[in-house]
Amino acid sequence: MPKEDLVNLALRRSLFYSAAEIYAGSPSGFWEFGPVGEKIRRKIIDLWRKELVEREGFLEIFGAQILPEAVFKASGHLASFADPIVQCKKCNATHRADQLIAEKTNGIVPESMSTEELAKLIKQHDVQCPKCKGKDFTEVRKFNMMMKVDIGATGQQPCYLRPETCQSIFLDFPRLFKTMRVQLPLGIAQSGSSFRNEIAPRNTLLRAREFGQMEIEVFFNPKKINEVPRFSEVENYKLNLQTLKDKSPRAMNCKEAVEKKIISAKLIAYYLARAQQCWHAFGIPIEKMRFRQLADDEKAFYSRESWDFEVETELGWVELIACNYRTDYDLAGHAKESKQDLKVKEEGCEEAFIPHVFELSAGIDRTLFVALSLALKTEKRGPEERTFMELPPRIAPYLVGVFPLMKKDGMLEKAQEIEEELVSYGLDVFFDEVGSIGKRYARVDEVGVPFAVTVDYDTMKDGTVTLRERDSMEQKRVKAAELPLLLWKLQNNKIKFKDI
């Protein structure tokens, strides 16, 4: 499904749209989520929480978005979290130097490339300003992407909006380890907003300045990186791996990947598998996924081993999760800067040590965008074309639409009664009594509501309703009284619609 179709749908149905859109000068890269978009977004977070955080026994926190400068001095962001930029001397537009070169050469420009090297490549490839076609640029300089905030009346306390959610996880680790009666390996998770002053926000939700992250940091004893009690659950599970040597991904089970040293340890393979399973639950087909191994010059500055979880879309491969072996980089940095001892002791082990960390850092809005764009379908049915979103019930904005065929002869009241009953069971219901039934089906189809219930004259006689499935458009006659359990089973994949 072309990206434009999704963006059009998003605007038409207010799934997401630019922040402060009534003001012409609002900065780009900030997004609002309307009622339906926010519901899908929240369900994506909830499913991640259920499938990954709770299933693995991780702890979840909610940290502050503004943190003091010392945190980012220790984390390395103050020194290293910068993009190379150039300005066009003719039109003054600012561009990312690496992107200009990458677009001109259709290649990847390593993150580690120096400003001098970038300037040389701009000259060598005769790069033009995308805005005015000028070829005269200023020097390449590094631009720190963190957003600074001055706290207090005198603004003397320099702080930053967090550029990633994980720093508070590192800061909270010693407290949680002491107070939560836990042992290593210990996973701590957080979802929330992060902020990066992107020079060129683009592709709507894929590169924004404020964006949602769902992050998990697993703290472990590096000597026990191959002691993973539940590894047997995933050892035969296949990952789509693309190593530095591969041109395309190949499926390989976790056991083999570890034995052949393609993935360095069981703990890493285990969490890659759990991540792939969770994103599959978002409705993303396995054959569209890959874990791409990053080369040394492509990896983030804190990572020893990195796999980018990417999904193939019509915009190319889109990174949804950064999977990084961060070693003790963060805790050691914070220990040094804060002058606190962040070492821990394990039971039955004399020596104190700083735990290592493996991270699954996922984008919420990117996941939402990719899940929607893969789910959005058009289909010819006779002379008509219909649009529908094939979202899994668990991340659909509503589980079911409830429609009275007409507003007369008690049908409206009966439909309202059914709606209330379903809501009292905790199910998400969308009620609509306006327009033809066909139009009402079309409206819920295109935002991904998987089922619809229609109350008609037969309902008034025998208590049955029409239950319709979005994808097949098939209809079944079922008893209204059985709807709560039936819909719950459909939502949680306990039965299939065709088996009703």
Ligand SMILES: [Zn+2]
């Ligand atoms: Zn220009």
